[in-house]
Amino acid sequence: xxxxxxxxxxxxxxxxxxxxxxxxxxxxxxxxxxxxxxxxxxxxxxxxxxxxxxxxxxxxxxxxxxxxxxxxxxxxxxxxxxxxxxxxxxxxxxxxxxxxxxxxxxxxxxxxxxxxxxxxxxxxxxx
Numbered sequence: 001x002x003x004x005x006x007x008x009x010x011x012x013x014x015x016x017x018x019x020x021x022x023x024x025x026x027x028x029x030x031x032x033x034x035x036x037x038x039x040x041x042x043x044x045x046x047x048x049x050x051x052x053x054x055x056x057x058x059x060x061x062x063x064x065x066x067x068x069x070x071x072x073x074x075x076x077x078x079x080x081x082x083x084x085x086x087x088x089x090x091x092x093x094x095x096x097x098x099x100x101x102x103x104x105x106x107x108x109x110x111x112x113x114x115x116x117x118x119x120x121x122x123x124x125x126x127x
Contacts, residue, residue: 001053001054002051002052002053003019003020003051003052003053003054004019004049004050004051004052005017005018005019005020005025005049005050005052005066006018006047006048006049006050007044007045007046007047007048007049007050008024008046009024009046010040010041010044010045010046011040012029012039012040013028013029013040014026014027014028014029014031014032014040015027015032015040015043015044017050017052017066019052019064019066021064023062023063023064024064025052025054025064025065025066026063026064026065026066027044027050027052027066027067027068028065031055031065031066031067031068031069032044032068032069033068033069034069034070034071043068050068051068052066052067052068053066053067053068054066055067
């Protein structure tokens with residue numbers, strides 16, 4: 001999902017972006033640009049309006065992972081355990097016709113990935 005957001009804070013490890021939901025997202029320093037970035041302040045400063053893409057929504061840990069890279073492929077439905085570690089591809093369980101990785105059971109369409117569903121849920125709660 002491509003979004004526009006405002007940089008709220010820049011730290012040594014990346015930048016926090018306000019994307020319009022309760023929790024700011026984080027663009028890790030490795031995701032700030034298509035090139036090596038030694039200092040996040042080289043790329044962004046507080047108040048900058050930037051375009052970001054959602055990589056990950058970790059609901060249990062209340063974290064939103066973002067990227068500003070143009071070459072980064074969007075993450076597609078990698079379910080996460082409560083520990084936050086990616087679930088191996090072979091261990092996905094899909095019983096009862098439910099989409100693997102969509103553990104929220106919300107009103108998201110079946111064609112929407114788990115991350116998009118979680119982000120849509122967060123947007124819906126905000127309004």
